Amino acid sequence: MNDASGARQRVWQDLIAVADLEKGDVTPVSLGARELAVYDGVEGITVSHARCTHGAANLCDGYFDGRRIECPLHQGLFDARTGAVLAAPARLPLRMVEARVQDGMVQVRL
Amino acid sequence: MEVKTPITQALNDGVLTRQDLKSFMRRSDLPAFRHLAGWIVLLAATTALVHATLGTPWLWPAMFLHGIVVVHHFALQHECCHYTVFRTRWLNDVFGTICGLIIAIPHQYFRYEHCDHHTHTQLKGRDPELIELPISVWKYMWYITAIPYWRSNIGGMFARALGRISDADKTFLPKEAHATVIAEARAYVAVYALILAGSVATGSTAALWYWIVPSLLGQPVMRAIRMTEHVGRPNIADMRENTRTNLTNAFVRFLCWNMNYHAEHHYAASVPFHALPRLHRKLKGYVHVEPGGYIGAHREILRQLTGRTPRADLRAEAGE
Numbered sequence: 001m002n003d004a005s006g007a008r009q010r011v012w013q014d015l016i017a018v019a020d021l022e023k024g025d026v027t028p029v030s031l032g033a034r035e036l037a038v039y040d041g042v043e044g045i046t047v048s049h050a051r052c053t054h055g056a057a058n059l060c061d062g063y064f065d066g067r068r069i070e071c072p073l074h075q076g077l078f079d080a081r082t083g084a085v086l087a088a089p090a091r092l093p094l095r096m097v098e099a100r101v102q103d104g105m106v107q108v109r110l
Numbered sequence: 111m112e113v114k115t116p117i118t119q120a121l122n123d124g125v126l127t128r129q130d131l132k133s134f135m136r137r138s139d140l141p142a143f144r145h146l147a148g149w150i151v152l153l154a155a156t157t158a159l160v161h162a163t164l165g166t167p168w169l170w171p172a173m174f175l176h177g178i179v180v181v182h183h184f185a186l187q188h189e190c191c192h193y194t195v196f197r198t199r200w201l202n203d204v205f206g207t208i209c210g211l212i213i214a215i216p217h218q219y220f221r222y223e224h225c226d227h228h229t230h231t232q233l234k235g236r237d238p239e240l241i242e243l244p245i246s247v248w249k250y251m252w253y254i255t256a257i258p259y260w261r262s263n264i265g266g267m268f269a270r271a272l273g274r275i276s277d278a279d280k281t282f283l284p285k286e287a288h289a290t291v292i293a294e295a296r297a298y299v300a301v302y303a304l305i306l307a308g309s310v311a312t313g314s315t316a317a318l319w320y321w322i323v324p325s326l327l328g329q330p331v332m333r334a335i336r337m338t339e340h341v342g343r344p345n346i347a348d349m350r351e352n353t354r355t356n357l358t359n360a361f362v363r364f365l366c367w368n369m370n371y372h373a374e375h376h377y378a379a380s381v382p383f384h385a386l387p388r389l390h391r392k393l394k395g396y397v398h399v400e401p402g403g404y405i406g407a408h409r410e411i412l413r414q415l416t417g418r419t420p421r422a423d424l425r426a427e428a429g430e
Contacts (some may be wrong), residue, residue, distance in 0.1 A: 022132070053358075055115075056224075057115045057118070061118060061121065063380050065137075074229075075191075075192050075223075075380065087199075088218075088221070088287065089284070090286065
Protein backbone atom coordinates (compact mmCIF):
# COMPACT_ATOMS: atom_id res chain seq x y z
CA MET A 1 0.00 0.00 0.00
CA ASN A 2 1.42 3.43 -0.99
CA ASP A 3 0.78 6.77 0.73
CA ALA A 4 0.21 10.17 -0.98
CA SER A 5 3.95 10.66 -1.54
CA GLY A 6 4.15 7.30 -3.28
CA ALA A 7 6.19 5.75 -0.47
CA ARG A 8 5.25 2.23 0.48
CA GLN A 9 3.31 2.17 3.74
CA ARG A 10 3.91 -0.66 6.18
CA VAL A 11 0.65 -2.17 7.40
CA TRP A 12 -0.23 -4.96 9.78
CA GLN A 13 -1.24 -8.15 7.99
CA ASP A 14 -2.66 -11.39 9.35
CA LEU A 15 -0.12 -14.19 9.12
CA ILE A 16 -1.35 -17.25 11.00
CA ALA A 17 -3.69 -18.06 13.88
CA VAL A 18 -1.88 -18.63 17.16
CA ALA A 19 -3.82 -21.89 17.48
CA ASP A 20 -2.26 -23.15 14.24
CA LEU A 21 1.35 -22.65 15.40
CA GLU A 22 3.53 -25.65 16.21
CA LYS A 23 3.43 -25.28 19.98
CA GLY A 24 6.77 -24.30 21.49
CA ASP A 25 8.43 -24.67 18.11
CA VAL A 26 9.01 -22.87 14.83
CA THR A 27 6.32 -22.86 12.14
CA PRO A 28 6.90 -22.14 8.44
CA VAL A 29 4.45 -19.63 6.93
CA SER A 30 4.37 -18.12 3.43
CA LEU A 31 3.25 -14.57 2.87
CA GLY A 32 3.15 -13.93 -0.86
CA ALA A 33 6.62 -14.83 -2.07
CA ARG A 34 8.09 -14.45 1.39
CA GLU A 35 8.98 -17.47 3.48
CA LEU A 36 8.72 -16.62 7.16
CA ALA A 37 9.52 -18.48 10.37
CA VAL A 38 7.18 -17.96 13.31
CA TYR A 39 8.74 -18.80 16.67
CA ASP A 40 6.49 -19.76 19.55
CA GLY A 41 9.13 -18.95 22.14
CA VAL A 42 9.14 -18.98 25.93
CA GLU A 43 9.03 -15.18 25.91
CA GLY A 44 6.40 -14.80 23.21
CA ILE A 45 5.95 -15.01 19.48
CA THR A 46 8.54 -13.59 17.10
CA VAL A 47 8.89 -13.77 13.33
CA SER A 48 11.92 -13.78 11.02
CA HIS A 49 12.66 -14.52 7.40
CA ALA A 50 12.98 -18.29 7.18
CA ARG A 51 16.26 -18.49 5.24
CA CYS A 52 19.49 -18.91 7.14
CA THR A 53 21.79 -15.97 6.39
CA HIS A 54 24.72 -18.37 6.01
CA GLY A 55 23.76 -21.35 3.86
CA ALA A 56 20.19 -20.35 2.95
CA ALA A 57 18.72 -23.47 4.53
CA ASN A 58 15.16 -23.23 5.83
CA LEU A 59 15.42 -22.48 9.55
CA CYS A 60 11.93 -23.90 10.09
CA ASP A 61 13.51 -27.36 9.68
CA GLY A 62 16.01 -26.57 12.45
CA TYR A 63 16.12 -27.13 16.18
CA PHE A 64 14.38 -24.48 18.30
CA ASP A 65 14.88 -24.48 22.07
CA GLY A 66 12.42 -21.74 22.93
CA ARG A 67 14.93 -18.90 22.51
CA ARG A 68 17.49 -19.94 19.91
CA ILE A 69 17.06 -21.34 16.43
CA GLU A 70 19.74 -23.65 15.04
CA CYS A 71 20.23 -24.02 11.30
CA PRO A 72 19.47 -27.59 10.16
CA LEU A 73 22.36 -27.64 7.69
CA HIS A 74 25.41 -26.31 9.56
CA GLN A 75 24.07 -25.78 13.08
CA GLY A 76 24.82 -22.06 13.09
CA LEU A 77 22.84 -20.42 15.90
CA PHE A 78 20.62 -17.33 16.08
CA ASP A 79 18.67 -15.63 18.83
CA ALA A 80 15.09 -16.06 17.62
CA ARG A 81 14.00 -13.00 19.66
CA THR A 82 16.45 -10.50 18.16
CA GLY A 83 17.99 -12.26 15.16
CA ALA A 84 21.48 -11.88 16.64
CA VAL A 85 24.14 -14.38 15.58
CA LEU A 86 25.14 -16.60 18.50
CA ALA A 87 27.44 -19.14 16.82
CA ALA A 88 29.44 -19.70 13.65
CA PRO A 89 29.36 -20.42 10.80
CA ALA A 90 26.55 -17.83 10.74
CA ARG A 91 27.91 -14.28 10.52
CA LEU A 92 24.99 -12.08 9.49
CA PRO A 93 21.99 -11.57 11.79
CA LEU A 94 18.58 -12.90 10.90
CA ARG A 95 16.12 -10.49 9.28
CA MET A 96 13.41 -10.14 11.89
CA VAL A 97 9.89 -9.03 11.03
CA GLU A 98 7.85 -6.82 13.31
CA ALA A 99 5.12 -8.99 14.78
CA ARG A 100 2.24 -8.86 17.28
CA VAL A 101 -0.68 -11.00 18.37
CA GLN A 102 -4.13 -9.51 17.82
CA ASP A 103 -7.37 -11.42 18.53
CA GLY A 104 -5.65 -14.80 18.40
CA MET A 105 -3.91 -13.98 15.15
CA VAL A 106 -0.19 -13.44 14.57
CA GLN A 107 0.19 -10.26 12.56
CA VAL A 108 3.30 -8.90 10.86
CA ARG A 109 4.13 -5.45 9.59
CA LEU A 110 6.09 -5.52 6.35
CA MET B 111 16.25 -18.16 -4.03
CA GLU B 112 15.21 -21.77 -3.60
CA VAL B 113 17.75 -23.84 -1.77
CA LYS B 114 17.01 -27.51 -1.45
CA THR B 115 18.85 -28.90 1.51
CA PRO B 116 18.61 -32.67 1.96
CA ILE B 117 16.12 -32.31 4.78
CA THR B 118 13.87 -29.99 2.75
CA GLN B 119 14.10 -32.49 -0.10
CA ALA B 120 13.08 -35.37 2.17
CA LEU B 121 10.15 -33.35 3.57
CA ASN B 122 9.05 -32.36 0.06
CA ASP B 123 9.27 -35.97 -1.08
CA GLY B 124 6.99 -36.93 1.79
CA VAL B 125 9.29 -39.58 3.24
CA LEU B 126 9.03 -37.95 6.63
CA THR B 127 6.75 -35.35 8.13
CA ARG B 128 7.68 -32.25 10.12
CA GLN B 129 6.31 -34.02 13.20
CA ASP B 130 8.68 -36.97 12.54
CA LEU B 131 11.60 -34.60 12.06
CA LYS B 132 10.86 -32.63 15.21
CA SER B 133 10.53 -35.82 17.24
CA PHE B 134 13.87 -37.14 15.90
CA MET B 135 15.58 -33.80 16.60
CA ARG B 136 14.62 -33.77 20.27
CA ARG B 137 17.79 -33.25 22.36
CA SER B 138 18.71 -34.77 25.68
CA ASP B 139 21.90 -34.96 27.74
CA LEU B 140 20.97 -38.37 29.18
CA PRO B 141 21.73 -40.67 26.18
CA ALA B 142 25.02 -38.81 25.73
CA PHE B 143 26.14 -39.32 29.35
CA ARG B 144 25.03 -42.98 29.20
CA HIS B 145 27.02 -43.52 26.00
CA LEU B 146 29.97 -41.62 27.43
CA ALA B 147 30.00 -43.80 30.55
CA GLY B 148 30.22 -46.91 28.36
CA TRP B 149 32.88 -45.19 26.30
CA ILE B 150 35.05 -44.49 29.35
CA VAL B 151 34.69 -48.12 30.50
CA LEU B 152 35.79 -49.34 27.05
CA LEU B 153 38.72 -46.92 26.95
CA ALA B 154 39.77 -47.96 30.46
CA ALA B 155 39.58 -51.62 29.45
CA THR B 156 41.80 -51.22 26.37
CA THR B 157 44.19 -48.98 28.34
CA ALA B 158 44.43 -51.70 31.00
CA LEU B 159 45.09 -54.23 28.25
CA VAL B 160 48.02 -52.18 26.97
CA HIS B 161 49.30 -51.83 30.53
CA ALA B 162 49.03 -55.56 31.19
CA THR B 163 50.95 -56.45 28.03
CA LEU B 164 53.82 -53.96 28.39
CA GLY B 165 57.11 -55.77 27.84
CA THR B 166 55.45 -58.73 26.08
CA PRO B 167 54.85 -59.42 22.37
CA TRP B 168 51.12 -59.01 23.06
CA LEU B 169 51.69 -55.29 23.45
CA TRP B 170 51.30 -54.68 19.71
CA PRO B 171 47.91 -56.34 19.26
CA ALA B 172 46.81 -54.67 22.51
CA MET B 173 47.90 -51.26 21.20
CA PHE B 174 46.11 -51.97 17.93
CA LEU B 175 42.83 -52.68 19.77
CA HIS B 176 43.31 -49.67 22.02
CA GLY B 177 44.17 -47.59 18.95
CA ILE B 178 40.87 -48.52 17.29
CA VAL B 179 39.06 -47.04 20.29
CA VAL B 180 41.36 -43.99 20.40
CA VAL B 181 40.81 -43.08 16.74
CA HIS B 182 37.05 -43.43 17.23
CA HIS B 183 37.15 -40.25 19.28
CA PHE B 184 36.63 -38.86 15.82
CA ALA B 185 33.06 -40.19 15.87
CA LEU B 186 32.31 -38.29 19.08
CA GLN B 187 34.06 -35.16 17.83
CA HIS B 188 32.10 -35.30 14.59
CA GLU B 189 28.82 -35.58 16.48
CA CYS B 190 29.89 -32.71 18.76
CA CYS B 191 30.60 -30.51 15.74
CA HIS B 192 26.92 -30.89 14.86
CA TYR B 193 25.94 -30.05 18.48
CA THR B 194 23.88 -33.23 18.62
CA VAL B 195 25.59 -35.15 21.43
CA PHE B 196 24.52 -32.99 24.35
CA ARG B 197 21.46 -30.84 24.67
CA THR B 198 23.67 -28.37 26.60
CA ARG B 199 25.38 -26.74 23.67
CA TRP B 200 28.69 -25.77 25.33
CA LEU B 201 29.29 -29.37 26.39
CA ASN B 202 29.56 -30.23 22.68
CA ASP B 203 32.34 -27.64 22.32
CA VAL B 204 34.17 -28.96 25.38
CA PHE B 205 34.03 -32.64 24.39
CA GLY B 206 34.68 -31.82 20.72
CA THR B 207 37.84 -29.99 21.71
CA ILE B 208 39.00 -32.81 24.02
CA CYS B 209 38.46 -35.37 21.24
CA GLY B 210 40.20 -33.04 18.78
CA LEU B 211 43.25 -32.92 21.04
CA ILE B 212 43.31 -36.72 21.35
CA ILE B 213 43.22 -37.28 17.59
CA ALA B 214 44.96 -34.07 16.45
CA ILE B 215 42.00 -32.53 14.64
CA PRO B 216 41.49 -28.92 15.80
CA HIS B 217 37.79 -28.70 16.51
CA GLN B 218 36.86 -25.25 15.20
CA TYR B 219 38.84 -25.82 12.02
CA PHE B 220 37.11 -29.18 11.55
CA ARG B 221 33.73 -27.57 12.09
CA TYR B 222 34.24 -25.09 9.25
CA GLU B 223 35.61 -27.81 6.95
CA HIS B 224 32.75 -30.12 7.83
CA CYS B 225 30.15 -27.44 7.08
CA ASP B 226 31.32 -27.35 3.47
CA HIS B 227 31.36 -31.13 3.36
CA HIS B 228 27.65 -31.07 4.15
CA THR B 229 26.96 -28.30 1.62
CA HIS B 230 28.90 -29.88 -1.24
CA THR B 231 28.90 -33.57 -0.32
CA GLN B 232 30.94 -35.68 -2.76
CA LEU B 233 31.30 -32.88 -5.35
CA LYS B 234 34.82 -32.81 -6.76
CA GLY B 235 36.65 -29.54 -6.17
CA ARG B 236 34.04 -28.33 -3.69
CA ASP B 237 33.79 -30.92 -0.91
CA PRO B 238 36.87 -30.30 1.29
CA GLU B 239 36.59 -33.76 2.88
CA LEU B 240 36.16 -35.63 -0.38
CA ILE B 241 38.18 -38.84 -0.56
CA GLU B 242 38.66 -39.58 -4.24
CA LEU B 243 37.95 -43.06 -5.55
CA PRO B 244 41.57 -44.27 -5.88
CA ILE B 245 42.92 -44.93 -9.37
CA SER B 246 44.33 -48.32 -8.41
CA VAL B 247 44.37 -50.96 -5.69
CA TRP B 248 47.85 -49.73 -4.71
CA LYS B 249 46.58 -46.17 -4.22
CA TYR B 250 43.67 -47.59 -2.22
CA MET B 251 46.11 -49.41 0.08
CA TRP B 252 48.32 -46.31 0.30
CA TYR B 253 45.35 -44.28 1.51
CA ILE B 254 44.50 -46.92 4.11
CA THR B 255 48.03 -46.77 5.58
CA ALA B 256 46.95 -43.29 6.78
CA ILE B 257 50.33 -41.84 5.73
CA PRO B 258 48.75 -39.30 3.36
CA TYR B 259 46.19 -38.49 6.04
CA TRP B 260 48.79 -37.77 8.75
CA ARG B 261 50.89 -35.74 6.32
CA SER B 262 48.01 -33.48 5.39
CA ASN B 263 46.49 -33.35 8.88
CA ILE B 264 49.60 -32.67 10.97
CA GLY B 265 51.24 -30.61 8.20
CA GLY B 266 48.12 -28.45 7.95
CA MET B 267 47.97 -27.91 11.70
CA PHE B 268 51.62 -26.81 11.87
CA ALA B 269 51.16 -24.53 8.85
CA ARG B 270 48.21 -22.83 10.54
CA ALA B 271 50.18 -22.58 13.78
CA LEU B 272 52.77 -20.68 11.73
CA GLY B 273 50.02 -18.34 10.59
CA ARG B 274 49.54 -19.78 7.11
CA ILE B 275 46.09 -20.48 5.66
CA SER B 276 46.33 -22.58 2.51
CA ASP B 277 44.37 -21.78 -0.64
CA ALA B 278 42.39 -24.99 -0.12
CA ASP B 279 41.47 -23.92 3.41
CA LYS B 280 40.42 -20.48 2.17
CA THR B 281 37.62 -22.12 0.18
CA PHE B 282 35.74 -22.97 3.38
CA LEU B 283 37.25 -20.65 6.00
CA PRO B 284 35.78 -17.15 5.98
CA LYS B 285 38.31 -14.38 6.61
CA GLU B 286 36.77 -13.73 10.03
CA ALA B 287 37.69 -17.28 11.06
CA HIS B 288 41.38 -17.16 10.06
CA ALA B 289 42.54 -15.74 13.42
CA THR B 290 40.43 -18.32 15.29
CA VAL B 291 41.86 -21.36 13.50
CA ILE B 292 45.42 -20.00 13.71
CA ALA B 293 45.07 -19.43 17.48
CA GLU B 294 43.48 -22.86 17.82
CA ALA B 295 46.33 -24.59 15.93
CA ARG B 296 48.86 -22.77 18.14
CA ALA B 297 47.02 -23.88 21.28
CA TYR B 298 46.98 -27.51 20.09
CA VAL B 299 50.68 -27.42 19.22
CA ALA B 300 51.41 -25.86 22.64
CA VAL B 301 49.52 -28.67 24.39
CA TYR B 302 51.48 -31.30 22.42
CA ALA B 303 54.76 -29.49 23.20
CA LEU B 304 53.85 -29.50 26.91
CA ILE B 305 53.14 -33.24 26.81
CA LEU B 306 56.43 -33.85 25.01
CA ALA B 307 58.36 -31.66 27.47
CA GLY B 308 56.66 -33.35 30.43
CA SER B 309 57.45 -36.81 29.02
CA VAL B 310 61.11 -35.91 28.47
CA ALA B 311 61.44 -34.25 31.87
CA THR B 312 59.96 -37.22 33.72
CA GLY B 313 61.40 -39.88 31.41
CA SER B 314 57.87 -41.18 30.84
CA THR B 315 57.02 -43.16 27.70
CA ALA B 316 53.33 -43.40 28.61
CA ALA B 317 52.23 -41.01 25.82
CA LEU B 318 54.02 -43.23 23.31
CA TRP B 319 52.48 -46.57 24.35
CA TYR B 320 49.01 -45.41 25.37
CA TRP B 321 48.39 -42.71 22.79
CA ILE B 322 50.78 -42.11 19.89
CA VAL B 323 51.63 -45.66 18.73
CA PRO B 324 48.02 -46.85 19.24
CA SER B 325 46.84 -43.86 17.18
CA LEU B 326 49.23 -44.76 14.36
CA LEU B 327 48.14 -48.41 14.48
CA GLY B 328 44.41 -47.60 14.71
CA GLN B 329 44.20 -44.81 12.14
CA PRO B 330 44.18 -47.19 9.12
CA VAL B 331 40.97 -48.67 10.55
CA MET B 332 39.46 -45.19 10.73
CA ARG B 333 40.63 -44.46 7.16
CA ALA B 334 38.97 -47.67 5.97
CA ILE B 335 35.74 -46.72 7.76
CA ARG B 336 35.78 -43.14 6.46
CA MET B 337 36.17 -44.48 2.92
CA THR B 338 32.91 -46.41 3.19
CA GLU B 339 30.88 -43.25 3.78
CA HIS B 340 31.17 -41.84 0.25
CA VAL B 341 34.00 -43.49 -1.74
CA GLY B 342 32.63 -45.51 -4.63
CA ARG B 343 29.41 -43.54 -4.67
CA PRO B 344 28.83 -41.14 -7.57
CA ASN B 345 30.18 -37.57 -7.39
CA ILE B 346 26.76 -36.00 -7.78
CA ALA B 347 24.63 -33.79 -5.56
CA ASP B 348 21.80 -36.31 -5.10
CA MET B 349 21.98 -37.37 -1.46
CA ARG B 350 20.10 -40.57 -2.20
CA GLU B 351 23.07 -41.64 -4.33
CA ASN B 352 26.24 -39.98 -3.08
CA THR B 353 26.31 -41.35 0.48
CA ARG B 354 26.32 -44.87 1.85
CA THR B 355 24.79 -46.19 5.07
CA ASN B 356 26.51 -49.33 6.34
CA LEU B 357 24.63 -51.88 8.41
CA THR B 358 26.80 -53.23 11.19
CA ASN B 359 26.65 -54.84 14.63
CA ALA B 360 25.72 -53.18 17.94
CA PHE B 361 29.33 -52.95 19.18
CA VAL B 362 30.52 -51.10 16.08
CA ARG B 363 27.44 -48.85 16.20
CA PHE B 364 28.41 -48.01 19.77
CA LEU B 365 32.02 -47.38 18.77
CA CYS B 366 31.07 -45.04 15.93
CA TRP B 367 28.22 -43.29 17.76
CA ASN B 368 25.79 -44.58 15.08
CA MET B 369 27.68 -42.78 12.33
CA ASN B 370 27.31 -45.91 10.18
CA TYR B 371 23.86 -44.40 9.48
CA HIS B 372 25.71 -41.90 7.38
CA ALA B 373 23.14 -41.22 4.68
CA GLU B 374 20.51 -40.52 7.33
CA HIS B 375 22.95 -38.20 9.08
CA HIS B 376 23.50 -36.27 5.85
CA TYR B 377 19.76 -35.96 5.38
CA ALA B 378 19.18 -34.47 8.78
CA ALA B 379 22.42 -33.36 10.42
CA SER B 380 20.51 -31.93 13.39
CA VAL B 381 19.24 -35.37 14.41
CA PRO B 382 21.22 -36.65 17.43
CA PHE B 383 23.20 -39.90 17.23
CA HIS B 384 20.73 -41.76 19.45
CA ALA B 385 17.81 -41.04 17.08
CA LEU B 386 19.62 -42.12 13.89
CA PRO B 387 18.43 -45.77 14.07
CA ARG B 388 14.82 -44.49 14.16
CA LEU B 389 15.50 -42.12 11.28
CA HIS B 390 17.07 -45.05 9.42
CA ARG B 391 13.84 -47.03 9.72
CA LYS B 392 11.88 -44.00 8.51
CA LEU B 393 14.11 -43.42 5.46
CA LYS B 394 14.21 -47.09 4.49
CA GLY B 395 14.22 -47.43 0.73
CA TYR B 396 14.97 -43.72 0.28
CA VAL B 397 18.73 -43.74 0.96
CA HIS B 398 21.51 -46.02 -0.24
CA VAL B 399 22.14 -48.81 2.27
CA GLU B 400 25.02 -51.28 2.09
CA PRO B 401 23.68 -54.42 3.77
CA GLY B 402 27.14 -56.01 3.79
CA GLY B 403 28.36 -53.21 6.05
CA TYR B 404 31.91 -51.90 5.94
CA ILE B 405 33.26 -55.10 4.36
CA GLY B 406 30.53 -54.98 1.72
CA ALA B 407 31.37 -51.35 0.95
CA HIS B 408 35.06 -52.21 0.48
CA ARG B 409 34.14 -55.15 -1.75
CA GLU B 410 32.17 -52.70 -3.88
CA ILE B 411 35.06 -50.21 -3.97
CA LEU B 412 37.53 -52.94 -4.94
CA ARG B 413 35.16 -54.20 -7.65
CA GLN B 414 35.26 -50.71 -9.14
CA LEU B 415 39.05 -50.49 -8.86
CA THR B 416 39.54 -53.83 -10.58
CA GLY B 417 37.10 -53.03 -13.39
CA ARG B 418 34.46 -55.58 -12.42
CA THR B 419 31.94 -52.75 -11.90
CA PRO B 420 31.92 -49.33 -13.63
CA ARG B 421 33.65 -46.64 -11.59
CA ALA B 422 31.11 -44.47 -9.78
CA ASP B 423 33.14 -41.31 -10.39
CA LEU B 424 32.60 -41.69 -14.14
CA ARG B 425 28.88 -41.09 -13.68
CA ALA B 426 29.43 -37.40 -12.87
CA GLU B 427 31.82 -37.05 -15.81
CA ALA B 428 29.17 -38.63 -18.03
CA GLY B 429 26.88 -35.78 -16.94
CA GLU B 430 24.48 -37.83 -14.86
